[in-house]
Amino acid sequence: MDPPPAPTATPTPSSSTPTPSSSSARTPSLPQLPILSSSSRQTHPFTTPTKRIHTGADLTHFLTSLAYRDICTFILQLNRALCPRKLPSTPTTTTTTTATPGATSTSQLPPPPVSSTLNTNPRIKSQSQTHVQSFPLDAPRPADPLAVIRLREILAQVEGLIDLAPPEAGPRRFGNVAFRRWYGLLEERVAGGLLRTCLVPVDGKGGKVGEDGSEEGGGGGDEWLETAAEELKVYFLGGFGSAQRLDYGTGHELSFLAFLGGLWKLGVFSQPGRGQEEDGEVERAVVLGVFEPYLRVVRRLILTYNLEPAGSHGVWGLDDHSFLPYIFGSAQLTRPITDSEPMPLEGSAPGAPKPADVAKPASVDLHRESNMYFSAIGFINDVKKGPFWEHSPILYDISGIKDGWGKINKGMIKMFNAEVLAKFPVVQHFPFGSLFSWDVDPDAQAPVLSMHLTATATAGSTAGTSSSGPGSAASSAAGLPTPMPTGPGIPYSRAPWAGAGSSGPTPPRGGVPDTGPPPPTAFPRGVPGRASNQFSVTKAPWAKD
Amino acid sequence: MSDLDRAIAQLRACRPIPEAEVRQLCHKARELLIEEGNVVTVNAPVTICGDIHGQFHDLMELFRVGGDVPDTNYLFMGDFVDRGFYSLESFLLLLCLKVRYPDRMTLIRGNHESRQITTVYGFYDECLRKYGSANVWRYCCDVFDYLALGAIVLGASNTLPSSSGQPAASPPADEVEIEVHNAHGHVISRFLRPKETKGDGTGGARTASPNGGLSNGVSSDSSSGSGSGSASSSAPANTGPPGSGASGSSGGSVGNPAGAVLCVHGGLSPLIDMVDKIRLLDRKQEVPHEGAMCDLLWSDPDEIDGWGLSPRGAGFLFGADIVKVFNHRNDLSLIARAHQLVMEGFKEMFDASIVTVWSAPNYCYRCGNVAALLELSEDESGLGVLARSNGEVNRSDGGVGPRGVLMENDLMGARSGPARRYRVFQAAPQDSRGMPAKKPVADYFL
Numbered sequence: 002m003d004p005p006p007a008p009t010a011t012p013t014p015s016s017s018t019p020t021p022s023s024s025s026a027r028t029p030s031l032p033q034l035p036i037l038s039s040s041s042r043q044t045h046p047f048t049t050p051t052k053r054i055h056t057g058a059d060l061t062h063f064l065t066s067l068a069y070r071d072i073c074t075f076i077l078q079l080n081r082a083l084c085p086r087k088l089p090s091t092p093t094t095t096t097t098t099t100a101t102p103g104a105t106s107t108s109q110l111p112p113p114p115v116s117s118t119l120n121t122n123p124r125i126k127s128q129s130q131t132h133v134q135s136f137p138l139d140a141p142r143p144a145d146p147l148a149v150i151r152l153r154e155i156l157a158q159v160e161g162l163i164d165l166a167p168p169e170a171g172p173r174r175f176g177n178v179a180f181r182r183w184y185g186l187l188e189e190r191v192a193g194g195l196l197r198t199c200l201v202p203v204d205g206k207g208g209k210v211g212e213d214g215s216e217e218g219g220g221g222g223d224e225w226l227e228t229a230a231e232e233l234k235v236y237f238l239g240g241f242g243s244a245q246r247l248d249y250g251t252g253h254e255l256s257f258l259a260f261l262g263g264l265w266k267l268g269v270f271s272q273p274g275r276g277q278e279e280d281g282e283v284e285r286a287v288v289l290g291v292f293e294p295y296l297r298v299v300r301r302l303i304l305t306y307n308l309e310p311a312g313s314h315g316v317w318g319l320d321d322h323s324f325l326p327y328i329f330g331s332a333q334l335t336r337p338i339t340d341s342e343p344m345p346l347e348g349s350a351p352g353a354p355k356p357a358d359v360a361k362p363a364s365v366d367l368h369r370e371s372n373m374y375f376s377a378i379g380f381i382n383d384v385k386k387g388p389f390w391e392h393s394p395i396l397y398d399i400s401g402i403k404d405g406w407g408k409i410n411k412g413m414i415k416m417f418n419a420e421v422l423a424k425f426p427v428v429q430h431f432p433f434g435s436l437f438s439w440d441v442d443p444d445a446q447a448p449v450l451s452m453h454l455t456a457t458a459t460a461g462s463t464a465g466t467s468s469s470g471p472g473s474a475a476s477s478a479a480g481l482p483t484p485m486p487t488g489p490g491i492p493y494s495r496a497p498w499a500g501a502g503s504s505g506p507t508p509p510r511g512g513v514p515d516t517g518p519p520p521p522t523a524f525p526r527g528v529p530g531r532a533s534n535q536f537s538v539t540k541a542p543w544a545k546d
Numbered sequence: 547m548s549d550l551d552r553a554i555a556q557l558r559a560c561r562p563i564p565e566a567e568v569r570q571l572c573h574k575a576r577e578l579l580i581e582e583g584n585v586v587t588v589n590a591p592v593t594i595c596g597d598i599h600g601q602f603h604d605l606m607e608l609f610r611v612g613g614d615v616p617d618t619n620y621l622f623m624g625d626f627v628d629r630g631f632y633s634l635e636s637f638l639l640l641l642c643l644k645v646r647y648p649d650r651m652t653l654i655r656g657n658h659e660s661r662q663i664t665t666v667y668g669f670y671d672e673c674l675r676k677y678g679s680a681n682v683w684r685y686c687c688d689v690f691d692y693l694a695l696g697a698i699v700l701g702a703s704n705t706l707p708s709s710s711g712q713p714a715a716s717p718p719a720d721e722v723e724i725e726v727h728n729a730h731g732h733v734i735s736r737f738l739r740p741k742e743t744k745g746d747g748t749g750g751a752r753t754a755s756p757n758g759g760l761s762n763g764v765s766s767d768s769s770s771g772s773g774s775g776s777a778s779s780s781a782p783a784n785t786g787p788p789g790s791g792a793s794g795s796s797g798g799s800v801g802n803p804a805g806a807v808l809c810v811h812g813g814l815s816p817l818i819d820m821v822d823k824i825r826l827l828d829r830k831q832e833v834p835h836e837g838a839m840c841d842l843l844w845s846d847p848d849e850i851d852g853w854g855l856s857p858r859g860a861g862f863l864f865g866a867d868i869v870k871v872f873n874h875r876n877d878l879s880l881i882a883r884a885h886q887l888v889m890e891g892f893k894e895m896f897d898a899s900i901v902t903v904w905s906a907p908n909y910c911y912r913c914g915n916v917a918a919l920l921e922l923s924e925d926e927s928g929l930g931v932l933a934r935s936n937g938e939v940n941r942s943d944g945g946v947g948p949r950g951v952l953m954e955n956d957l958m959g960a961r962s963g964p965a966r967r968y969r970v971f972q973a974a975p976q977d978s979r980g981m982p983a984k985k986p987v988a989d990y991f992l
Contacts, residue, residue: 245857246857312666313629313667313668313910314666314667314668314671315599315600315628315629315630315667315668315910316629316630316631316668316911317668317671317672317675318668321910384912385910385911385912386908386911386912386973387908387911387973387976388976388979388981390981390982390984391631391911391976391979392631392910392911392912394631394675394985395988397984398984398985398986398987399987399991400984401984401985401987402987402991408991409991411991412987412988412990412991412992413990415990416988416990416991419990426666539628539657539658539663539667539858540857540858540859540860541835541844541858541859541860542662542663542666543662543835543859543860544858544859544860
């Protein structure tokens with residue numbers, strides 16, 4: 002029943018990436034986002050990230066880039082950390098130290114004290130004796146790393162800016178132009194050093210959480226902090242929607258995730274001397290302690306300023322604005338694993354709500370405070386009026402899955418790859434710098450050319466548009482073969498979904514008729530006109546901005 | 547034709563018809579549409595509707611509020627598909643009605659009636675999901691290419707006919723320019739026609755606008771929010787209390803035919819200064835990314851001077867001056883268009899020279915807006931006789947007919963706006979909709 006071990010054990014992150022510090026304790030099959038060593042940080046060539054994806058061909062490049070690999074690695078790392086754990090018969094969960102090196106979160110930990118019973122592991126005596134620890138939103142966590150606490154403080158400040166930019170009354174159009182003022186305030190605060198505090202814990206200068214909370218501050222040799230902050234702020238600012246278009250979507254969500262991934266690479270979440278973390282403990286702090294609070298801020302922004310979905314398939318998209326909570330939330334409910342097992346591909350945690358419960362408002366209300374999936378659905382229910390199966394048919398159909406949350410989790414990850422990372426309109430705005438690098442991942446396989454890619458690449462190479470062929474839309478809902486082949490499992494070996502098979506370019510299904518739109522000319526479209534009231538939605542997919 | 551009637555009945559029940567029938571239907575519709583000019587001539591009375599976006603149950607509500615086909619003559623200004631759950635059923639029903647009652651149903655093209663847009667905004671996904679293949683999507687897109695780009699409404703009256711919802715103490719019918727009704731036919735606000743000052747090219751156009759073009763500074767909440775409808779209004783108009791009252795006035799027998807009304811999905815184009823230039827376009831193609839045809843389907847009016855770039859990335863923004871010059875040059879009294887969500891269902895701008903009509907209530911299940919339709923009544927003074935010719939006479943006349951009528955109007959100086967009756971309605975109740983079985987999920991989850 003157990004899923005096969007990771008199909009291929011690949012080497013630790015390639016040499017072209019920032020040198021991982023003393024990460025000797027890694028299990029190769031469960032890669033982690035490498036952390037810059039303190040020495041390499043000093044000399045690391047931080048840069049201001051820039052947009053690179055202009056055409057369909059660029060999108061193909063992106064899918065073989067180091068940035069793509071790192072994004073995938075980080076998401077899978079976070080995802081697995083949220084999966085419930087089998088515990089040995091002693092139910093004293095808080096003191097359990099797992100010695101399985103697989104997924105410990107910080108690389109600078111001293112080797113954990115060996116606990117031979119666990120270390121030799123994996124066979125837990127019998128299922129009946131196995132205790133399970135799951136990781137709901139509302140359960141107490143071990144003390145968060147200081148950076149996590151700081152990030153929450155930053156998010157609280159960000160949310161507080163809403164009070165300084167109340168929505169404008171007057172003729173009601175959809176997106177509220179006061180969002181531009183809010184965003185302007187955000188930019189001001191970031192320029193004024195808002196993000197500085199979350200970088201302080203680097204190098205362990207932040208002191209330990211729970212002691213005094215004060216940091217010893219900069220010290221010498223911290224010039225790199227400035228340039229690192231400059232690089233990271235682009236991802237941070239990209240995580241709160243578009244002030245020009247008054248919208249928010251999965252591209253913005255991805256940007257914030259990259260911000261957290263960048264912080265991870267800088268090592269801000271690792272605190273030497275903090276003591277041992279359990280497997281995945283820091284990752285969980287990042288998701289439950291930062292990412293979920295981030296989503297709550299975003300939801301308030303959406304409600305306050307009526308932010309539109311950024312690029313919407315209408316009811317035929319998974320969700321108007323978000324994707325990652327469906328990944329992380331389903332992981333929270335998946336069948337428990339040991340610290341050495343990969344993410345299950347099916348099954349649910351004991352006592353988990355049923356997938357079908359998402360269509361029941363009362364059940365959603367019951368679980369939305371503890372689970373990210375239900376939290377996201379709860380927000381949909383807050384915002385939309387009408388039958389759930391009608392306004393959210395994709396989620397409704399997924400709620401009929403019989404093989405448990407593990408199956409849903411696996412599907413969500415594949416769907417995220419195809420519908421977010423491989424979608425030109427979504428990732429075209431993602432900027433690349435030193436932490437998320439445009440350089441080719443030497444270990445990357447040629448991406449499976451999905452129909453989307455072929456269609457986009459064709460359009461893009463001829464015209465530089467963001468047009469997408471029918472294939473792009475097909476995959477979201479239609480129940481047709483998706484670009485991603487279904488392998489035996491999610492390969493942990495590398496950017497997981499990049500090369501999981503090689504069916505080669507797929508001929509466009511359905512086909513774009515030959516009478517398709519002519520390529521656009523150089524007319525400078527997409528420049529905002531008078532901003533006052535033009536946000537009632539449909540934008541030209543070929544618009545450049 | 548019984549097959550067609552059966553298809554209509556099935557679609558009215560919100561059940562898709564088989565692929566083979568769709569193919570047949572689309573074929574017939576194409577044969578019909580190919581005979582229409584780029585600008586269809588439509589005679590009042592007509593009920594003008596804006597975006598539908600696959601909100602089938604709300605379309606049924608629209609028919610309930612506005613009257614059923616073929617009793618009511620309808621003109622839909624595009625955007626039948628995308629975003630909603632029932633684009634397929636909505637479009638196919640409208641198309642069936644078009645084929646069944648060609649003279650009672652006019653469909654013009656919106657920017658969503660396009661291959662590229664439907665692949666991004668949902669209709670393509672929907673067809674794949676409901677049929678398992680893209681064939682139906684392709685049939686529909688082939689029909690899209692034949693839809694007219696606009697319509698000219700002729701013979702609209704300056705006065706409103708009586709309606710059952712009229713209060714007893716209503717003003718004389720010939721003084722009412724705008725009436726707003728709720729979904730139950732009750733008048734919720736009424737705006738009188740200002741005394742006209744002759745000689746001005748846009749004479750009499752300084753009308754009170756019921757929901758607030760910024761330019762005339764008049765606004766009212768009366769049509770927003772609930773259909774129960776308060777009658778409060780700051781407009782210089784006599785607003786009767788809501789409620790049903792006496793009827794049977796002889797309204798509608800006085801007045802002149804108003805100037806023509808141009809209906810188009812988006813708006814104007816810098817490449818089009820005369821309606822006749824629309825007639826010269828080769829419309830039977832995918833909506834281009836730019837050019838006149840694109841602009842007609844994508845542009846938006848805005849509070850600017852002249853032309854501006856559109857934040858949509860297609861079409862343009864155009865200001866009041868553009869509209870006034872265009873209307874004057876083309877002897878139009880009004881442009882009716884859709885394309886933009888308006889919370890109140892309709893919005894008149896630029897001294898009532900252009901109106902946005904939006905017919906998708908609670909858009910995307912979450913916008914909380916009401917929807918509206920616009921009724922233009924038939925002039926019965928006898929002066930609009932040319933405009934009342936029946937059948938297909940004016941359908942593809944290359945513009946001769948409309949010019950004749952417009953010249954007549956011009957000479958009479960009767961270019962003040964037609965009397966407008968807006969009916970505002972909310973989203974259909976959801977209790978009548980059955981929950982479907984869960985369908986197989988996408989391959990990601992297999």
